[in-house]
Amino acid sequence: MDELRSHYQGRPVLVTGGAGFIGANLTRALVALDAQVTVLDSLSPLYGGNLFNLDGVEERIRFVEGDQGDAKEVGRLVRDFDRVFNLVGQVSHVDSMEDPYTDLRTNVTVQIALLEALRRHRPDAKVLYAGTRGQYGRPGPRPVDESAPIAPIDVNGINKHAGEAYHFLYARAYGLRVSSLRLTNTYGPRHTMRTARQGVFAWFVRQALDGQEIRLFGGGEQLRDCNHVSDEVTALLLAMASPAADGEVFNLGSPRPVSLHAIAGAIVAAAGSGSVTRVPYPPHLQSIEIGDYVGDYGKAKRLLGWEPRVDLAEGVRDTVEFYRAHRDRYWTREVYP
Amino acid sequence: MDELRSHYQGRPVLVTGGAGFIGANLTRALVALDAQVTVLDSLSPLYGGNLFNLDGVEERIRFVEGDQGDAKEVGRLVRDFDRVFNLVGQVSHVDSMEDPYTDLRTNVTVQIALLEALRRHRPDAKVLYAGTRGQYGRPGPRPVDESAPIAPIDVNGINKHAGEAYHFLYARAYGLRVSSLRLTNTYGPRHTMRTARQGVFAWFVRQALDGQEIRLFGGGEQLRDCNHVSDEVTALLLAMASPAADGEVFNLGSPRPVSLHAIAGAIVAAAGSGSVTRVPYPPHLQSIEIGDYVGDYGKAKRLLGWEPRVDLAEGVRDTVEFYRAHRDRYWTREVYP
Numbered sequence: 001m002d003e004l005r006s007h008y009q010g011r012p013v014l015v016t017g018g019a020g021f022i023g024a025n026l027t028r029a030l031v032a033l034d035a036q037v038t039v040l041d042s043l044s045p046l047y048g049g050n051l052f053n054l055d056g057v058e059e060r061i062r063f064v065e066g067d068q069g070d071a072k073e074v075g076r077l078v079r080d081f082d083r084v085f086n087l088v089g090q091v092s093h094v095d096s097m098e099d100p101y102t103d104l105r106t107n108v109t110v111q112i113a114l115l116e117a118l119r120r121h122r123p124d125a126k127v128l129y130a131g132t133r134g135q136y137g138r139p140g141p142r143p144v145d146e147s148a149p150i151a152p153i154d155v156n157g158i159n160k161h162a163g164e165a166y167h168f169l170y171a172r173a174y175g176l177r178v179s180s181l182r183l184t185n186t187y188g189p190r191h192t193m194r195t196a197r198q199g200v201f202a203w204f205v206r207q208a209l210d211g212q213e214i215r216l217f218g219g220g221e222q223l224r225d226c227n228h229v230s231d232e233v234t235a236l237l238l239a240m241a242s243p244a245a246d247g248e249v250f251n252l253g254s255p256r257p258v259s260l261h262a263i264a265g266a267i268v269a270a271a272g273s274g275s276v277t278r279v280p281y282p283p284h285l286q287s288i289e290i291g292d293y294v295g296d297y298g299k300a301k302r303l304l305g306w307e308p309r310v311d312l313a314e315g316v317r318d319t320v321e322f323y324r325a326h327r328d329r330y331w332t333r334e335v336y337p
Numbered sequence: 338m339d340e341l342r343s344h345y346q347g348r349p350v351l352v353t354g355g356a357g358f359i360g361a362n363l364t365r366a367l368v369a370l371d372a373q374v375t376v377l378d379s380l381s382p383l384y385g386g387n388l389f390n391l392d393g394v395e396e397r398i399r400f401v402e403g404d405q406g407d408a409k410e411v412g413r414l415v416r417d418f419d420r421v422f423n424l425v426g427q428v429s430h431v432d433s434m435e436d437p438y439t440d441l442r443t444n445v446t447v448q449i450a451l452l453e454a455l456r457r458h459r460p461d462a463k464v465l466y467a468g469t470r471g472q473y474g475r476p477g478p479r480p481v482d483e484s485a486p487i488a489p490i491d492v493n494g495i496n497k498h499a500g501e502a503y504h505f506l507y508a509r510a511y512g513l514r515v516s517s518l519r520l521t522n523t524y525g526p527r528h529t530m531r532t533a534r535q536g537v538f539a540w541f542v543r544q545a546l547d548g549q550e551i552r553l554f555g556g557g558e559q560l561r562d563c564n565h566v567s568d569e570v571t572a573l574l575l576a577m578a579s580p581a582a583d584g585e586v587f588n589l590g591s592p593r594p595v596s597l598h599a600i601a602g603a604i605v606a607a608a609g610s611g612s613v614t615r616v617p618y619p620p621h622l623q624s625i626e627i628g629d630y631v632g633d634y635g636k637a638k639r640l641l642g643w644e645p646r647v648d649l650a651e652g653v654r655d656t657v658e659f660y661r662a663h664r665d666r667y668w669t670r671e672v673y674p
Contacts, residue, residue, distance in 0.1 A: 097510065100449045100503075108445070112437045150487065158506065162499045169495065173434065173624040287510040
C-alpha cells in the first residue's frame with residue numbers, strides 16, 4: 001500500500017458516482033490514502049447513491065451533487081483533475097430491458113458528457129472505467145479472459161460496452177489515458193438495498209436479515225465470481241496508479257466461483273435467519289440469464305499484481321454485520337436524501 | 338426477380354428513412370414490385386432525406402413526415418407492418434466525432450423507439466437493419482468477413498454497432514426477426530450532395546460536375562469496396578425475403594476494390610470536367626481513417642444468392658448523368674422542404 005500512498009497522497013481525484021456502492025467504498029479508501037477527493041453524484045432516488053455511504057469522511061472530501069450528464073457542469077468540474085474514477089452508471093439488467101432509454105442515458109450519454117469535458121479541458125487525464133462481465137453476454141469456454149467475444153444479451157450490456165468503447169475512442173483520438181475493469185458480482189457494505197434489481201447478493205442479505213425466504217430462480221446452480229468490494233477497490237486503485245494499465249481492459253474474478261445457492265446458504269448462515277428455496281426461472285427473464293460466469297483475472301494479476309484477498313465466508317460475515325448495524329440507513333426510502 | 342415479386346406484391350412494407358439515399362432507391366424498387374410502401378422520414382435538413390428522391394412514385398406510396406424517435410408516433414405506425422426496412426440514421430464519421438450526442442440520438446435512441454414499438458405491437462415483424470463496415474474499424478487481414486472483430490474507431494461506428502446489437506437483442510428477447518447488412522461505400526443517384534461529410538463518392542461527383550479540384554487526403558491510395566445503390570437494394574430485398582437470413586449479418590462488397598484515386602479519376606472522366614489532386618492527410622482526421630477496406634461478401638452470395646451486378650465504370654456514368662440532369666434538386670439548400 002506504500003506504493004499506492006505515494007501515488008494518491010495529496011492528489012486531487014474525481015470520483016463520479018462517488019456516493020454509490022463502489023464509488024463510496026473507493027472514496028473512503030482514497031481518503032485513507034490522503035488523496036484530495038471530490039465526489040460527483042446525482043443522488044438519483046433510482047440508484048445507489050446514499051449520503052450515509054460517506055458517513056465519517058464528509059469532512060475530508062468535497063461533495064458535489066449534480067447531474068453527471070450536464071456537460072457544462074461537468075466541464076467546469078473536471079479542470080481540476082488528472083485522475084478520474086468514473087463509476088457513474090446503473091447496473092440493473094432487468095431495469096435496462098424495461099426502460100432502455102434511461103439505461104442509455106445513464107450508461108452512454110453521461111459518459112459522453114465526461115469524455116467531451118476531459119477532451120476539452122483535461123486531455124492529460126487518466127480515467128478508470130467500470131465495465132462489466134455483462135459485456136461478454138453468455139460466455140463460452142470458461143474462465144473468461146479479455147479476448148472473449150463481446151456479445152451482450154441485455155440492454156445494459158450493450159450500453160456498458162458502448163460506454164467503454166467511447167472511452168478507448170477518446171483515448172485514441174484525443175490522448176486521454178484509459179483503463180477499464182470489467183467487474184463481476186461485487187458485494188459488500190454500502191450497496192443499495194431497496195430493490196432486488198441492482199444485484200442479487202445484496203437482496204439475499206436483506207431477505208435473510210428480514211427472516212424471509214430467498215427464492216432462487218432455476219435452482220440457483222449458476223456459478224458466479226464474487227468479489228468483495230474492498231478487493232475491487234484495490235484493483236481500481238492499482239489500475240489507476242499503473243502506467244502499464246493504460247489502454248488496457250482487465251477482467252476481475254475470484255479463485256473460487258460459487259453457485260448462487262451456496263451464496264444464499266452462506267448468507268442465511270451468517271445472518272442466523274431467513275431460508276432458501278428454489279423456484280422455476282421466470283420466463284420473461286430467461287432471455288437475459290447468462291448461465292455460469294467465471295472470469296480469468298490472470299491479466300490483472302500479471303500487470304497489476306492484483307489478487308482478491310477476502311474469501312467468501314469472511315466477506316459474507318462482514319457484509320451481514322454491516323447491514324445488521326445500519327439497516328435503517330438502507331432499507332427504507334425515507335433516509336434517502 | 339419473380340421470386341421477389343411474389344414476396345412483395347401487395348404487401349404492406351414500412352421504410353424508415355425512406356426519403357434518404359438508400360431508402361428512396363429501395364422504395365422505388367418496392368413500388369416496381371407492387372408492394373404497398375409507407376415511408377417514414379423526418380426530412381431533417383441535416384441528412385439526406387429529400388422529397389425529390391421520391392419523384393414519380395409519390396402517388397403510389399404513403400409518405401409520413403415524422404420524428405422516428407417519437408415512440409408514440411412510431412408505435413401507432415408500425416401496427417400495420419410485418420416488414421420493416423430500417424434505414425434511418427446518419428452516416429458521417431466526422432459529424433459523429435464533432436457531435437456525438439446527435440449521432441447517439443440518430444443511430445441509437447431512434448432505433449430503440451422502433452424496436453420498442455415493434456416489441457409491443459408487431460413482435461411478428463421482420464426488420465432489416467443497415468449496418469456499416471465502420472463496425473469493424475481498421476480491419477485486419479482482408480477481405481473482411483462477418484467473423485472479424487468489432488472494433489469501431491469513431492463514434493458513428495460505436496453507435497451503429499450498438500444499434501445493430503439492440504436489433505438482435507430484441508430478436509432474442511421478444512421474437513422479432515432481424516437481419517443486418519453491413520454496408521460498405523454505397524454510391525449512385527439520390528445521395529445528398531450538400532456536404533462532403535456524408536460520403537466522399539457523392540462529393541467527388543459534385544466537385545467534378547462543378548469543374549473543381551477533387552482533393553484526395555493522403556494520396557488516395559486507400560482501397561474501397563464500392564456498391565452501386567441498385568445492387569445494395571437487391572441485397573436488402575433478398576435478405577428481407579429470405580428466412581435463411583433471419584438472425585444473420587451480411588457484409589456486402591465488390592469483386593474489384595478500387596482506390597479512392599481511381600474512383601476520383603473515373604468520375605472526372607465521366608463528368609468531362611474537374612481534376613484530381615493529392616493533399617496531406619489532415620491531422621485531426623487521421624485517428625478515424627480506416628485504411629483499406631475490402632469486404633468478403635461470400636456469405637451473402639451463399640445464403641442470399643447475391644452478387645453485385647453494376648461495374649464501377651457503368652455505375653459512375655449512371656451516377657454522373659443523374660446529377661447532371663438534377664443538379665438543381667441536390668446542390669442547393671433551397672430545394673429542401
